Amino acid sequence: MNRLRQLLRRALALPLVAALAFFALTVPGAAASQAATPRTVTSVCANQAFPTGYIVTAVSNTGSCQGSLLYTVALPSNGAKACTVGIAFPAGWVVIAGTTTGQPQCDGIYETQTINQPYNGILACLGSSLPNPYVITAISGGTYAPCSGQSMTLNQETPGIVACANTSIWNNYVVTAVSGGTACAGYGQETLNPVHSGIVACGQGVGPAGYVVTEVWSSYPGCGLTEGLQYTTPYNGIVACSNSTLPAGWSVTSYRTDSSCAPFEGETLQN
Structure with missing residues (x-):
């Protein structure tokens, strides 16, 4: 009789094991909880x-x-x-x-x-990598002991921020004014703003992506010795200045003399 009872228990246990295995395979997350974590x-x-x-x-x-x-x-x-x-x-x-x-x-x-x-106001060693969207807003004039050299103050790029001229510029911001001052240890300062169609920027550095130059000033208020450049979103038939970097997909269909672009030529664009 005892032998018969043992055989019955084993027979009943087998479907239960099979059911649990099926549950682990079919219920979302059940098997995943048993998976090994990636090796550190x-x-x-x-x-x-x-x-x-x-x-x-x-x-x-x-x-x-x-x-x-x-x-x-x-x-x-x-x-x-x-x-x-x-x-x-x-x-x-x-x-x-x-x-x-x-x-x-x-x-x-x-x-x-x-x-x-990084966080706003952090002091980092001058020459350290500069992560987006942080810009340099000040540079120490002397030695900053933790760095055994100069330090730089970092802040997130925001409209109107005044940054050092040796900073990286992110997110299609442009320089809208330049100035001197001592905050940047001789590098000069730049006022940064996000680009928009019609903005006039000081002509230094790479132009903003997706825009073309539509007017050039040999000098412009706030830009010091650099030229002023008006940036515009292109459209079919627009006359851009030939110092523009054309956005992808745009081409020149004709050239013309345009006083707004002097000393550069005007060029008609088509997408």
């Missing part, structure tokens, strides 16, 4: 492909990499110290401090740089 990389040999998005936090010569150095790696975080082994930091981080001598955790060979995500 903690080290890599210098002669191997470097994992995207990581920084080097330590360097050692353990002999485990067949003559190459061993890098200890981690995902970036605010205040992390990275060994300067020549690998670019992930986008969106700036350097806020650095050493000038090799550090023990970097095998005594490489210096370190401290990184942080």
Whole structure:
């Protein structure tokens, strides 16, 4: 009798196991919860492909990499110290401090740089990468101790912001005025504004994408020694100045003398 009961229990258990397996395969998320999470990389040999998005936090010569150095790696975080082994930091981080001598955790060979995500008013080391949409609004005139060099103040690009002339300009902003001053340690200053059809910008740097020049001034109020350029959204038949960079899909159908474009020619555009 006991033997019969055991056989019955086993027979009843088999459909239950099959049902649970079917449930795991058919219910969304049930199987996924059992899936292994992606492996976190903690080290890599210098002669191997470097994992995207990581920084080097330590360097050692353990002999485990067949003559190459061993890098200890981690995902970036605010205040992390990275060994300067020549690998670019992930986008969106700036350097806020650095050493000038090799550090023990970097095998005594490489210096370190401290990184942080930017925020309005942050002091970063001059020469650090500049992430969109931040611009340089001031540069220290002397040495900023954490950087062992000059620092730069970063702020997000907004209409009317006054930035240093050596800054990157993002998001189709243009320079609408230039000035001197001491805030940028001799680089000069620029007032930045978002482009729109009809805006007059100071003629320096690359023109805004998707616009053409429709009038040129040899001098323009607020632009100092640079020319003034009026930017306009193109339309079929528009007469643009030949110093325009044509947007994709537009071509010149004819040329003409146009006093608005002097000393450049006028050109009729068609899409």
